[in-house]
Amino acid sequence: QVQLVESGGGLVQTGGSLRLSCAASGRTFSTFTMGWFRQAPGKEREFVARISVSGGSTYYTDSVKDRFTISRDNAKNTAYLQMNSLKPEDTAVYYCAADPKGRWGVRVRHYDYWGQGTQVTVSS
Numbered sequence: 001q002v003q004l005v006e007s008g009g010g011l012v013q014t015g016g017s018l019r020l021s022c023a024a025s026g027r028t029f030s031t032f033t034m035g036w037f038r039q040a041p042g043k044e045r046e047f048v049a050r051i052s053v054s055g056g057s058t059y060y061t062d063s064v065k066d067r068f069t070i071s072r073d074n075a076k077n078t079a080y081l082q083m084n085s086l087k088p089e090d091t092a093v094y095y096c097a098a099d100p101k102g103r104w105g106v107r108v109r110h111y112d113y114w115g116q117g118t119q120v121t122v123s124s
Contacts, residue, residue, distance in 0.1 A: 002026045002113040004096050009118030012086055016122070020081040022096030022115060030074040033099040035111055036081045038092035038120075045095070047106040049081065061106075064090075086122045093117040 008020040035050040049060045049070040069082040097111035
């Protein structure tokens with residue numbers, strides 16, 4: 001089993017920045033594709049970004065390109081999401097997720113392990 005714990009959420013003004021962290025338990029973190037998703041009130045959970053096992057490949061949903069950066073430190077079993085130029089529409093609960101099967105997907109069903117989420121609120 002893998003446990004994921006997010007941290008770093010909070011309240012920030014429009015244009016501000018936050019850095020989310022996702023700490024993973026277990027010794028297999030370095031074999032997982034990692035993803036970040038978010039869910040706003042009344043909406044479905046949506047894909048934000050993903051990063052390959054080595055960290056050499058990343059992919060973002062269009063709405064966060066050039067503003068968010070996903071990264072990972074396999075030695076620390078931690079994934080990150082640096083969020084800059086935040087907008088009110090970025091307000092959501094952010095979840096990290098792990099895919100042990102290399103599916104390189106953007107759907108919730110492509111990820112087997114999930115954190116509990118961290119709230120990000122961007123005020124206008």
